Amino acid sequence: MNKTLEVFIENLFLGIEQTEEIKRIKKDITISTDEKYLDLISDGLTNNEAIGQIISEFGSIDEILEELKITSEPDEDLIIIDETYLKKQYKNVKLGSLLIGLATFLLLTLLGSIAYIDEANIITTIDQGTIFLIGLVVPIALYISGGLILGQTSLSKSNDFKLEIQARNITKNLLSKINSKFIFSIILGVSLCILGVAFFSISSLSKINNSSIFYIVGFASIGLGVMALISISVPREYLSTLLEKKKQKNDDDEEEETITDKIIGALFIVATIIYLLLGFLKNQWGTAWIVFPITGLLTALISIFKKSDK
Incomplete structure (x- = not known):
């Protein structure tokens, strides 16, 4: 033919x-x-x-x-995805994921900087809090921008969609390119996160002069690792979803997703509040950060159990 x-x-x-x-x-x-x-x-x-x-x-x-x-x-209710629409949306997906990854890197680096300042006793606790709040401006702005961009690329849950042949072929090629470097990106991201934890261990050694600088290096390393994971995973999931051509989900699935998202969002809000309280009231900026990895582990477990139930 x-x-x-x-x-x-x-x-x-x-x-x-x-x-x-x-x-x-x-x-x-x-x-x-x-x-x-x-x-x-x-x-x-x-x-x-x-x-x-x-x-x-x-x-x-x-x-x-x-x-x-x-x-x-x-x-x-059928959304037709052509070549032009696909390229525009995919470009936005990559941009949105990059902004969110960058925001995560900056936020973690900020936490490392605050921990370093606290350990080195460079400035007062009040000044540390001020620096932290000011430093939050850029990451939060990037999170909002990235979220809005990704929100515009998501297909409505109430609609089905179909790819034109040219768009489907382009999607397959893009996904093939991502898959060719996906394993490397995962290994890189996880390795950087492990390396960051190793730097935390070094920062606790009193024999090393100015060891608290490793707080910054450790958090920055984890931030880069998370950024690498986000930058490869989000575009890959978007392309995979297009090729899977999933039909409209039922109301129970949508309600379950909404509830799960709310739980995860609430956990991170609580974690942030705990971090700020421990920092301002107990002056534990250098150790309170542990609430974030714990929260990340909890959200990962929630996602795993959610997928296993389907």
Whole structure:
């Protein structure tokens, strides 16, 4: 089957509910079109001439269905994803994930800096809190920007979607490229996180002069690791979702996701409050950060149990 004609027929039936009858008609049209194409080529027409003549003889899908006395209501909830839309959305997904990863790196580096300042007794506790609050401005702005961008790329849960053939091929190629470096990115991200924990151990050694500087290095290392994981995982999940072509989820699934998201969000809010309270009231900026890895572990466990229930 000529690829151009195959794409044409696929696009012709986009937006039409794929009933068994429609699938049969689509298959019959594909077979007859291929036979027509081969006949024209055997008659001496060039490839472009044969394709042009066949396409010109086609009417609209509505005319075809009307001629065959078949009624098919278009699926109004169906979102058609073409090549242009895909490239634009994928670019936004990469940008959004990069901003969120960068925000995480800056936030963790900020925590490391505060811990270093606390251990080195450079400034007062009140000044540490002021620096922390000022330093939060940029990460929070990046989190909000990245979240808004990613929010615009997500397909509505109430709608189904379908990829045009060109868009599907592009998606497969992009996913193949990501998969080729996915394992390396995971190893890099996890290694940087482990390296960060090792730096924390070094910072506790009193024999090393100015060892508290390793608080900054440790947090920054973990931040880079998380950034690497986010930057590769979010675009990969987006492309995988498009290819899986998941149907509309039921209300129970949507409610479960909403509840889980709220629980995870609440855990991080509580963790932040605990960190600030321990910092301001107990002056434990250097050790209170442990609440964040614990919270991350809890959210990971919640996600694992949620997936295992499905």
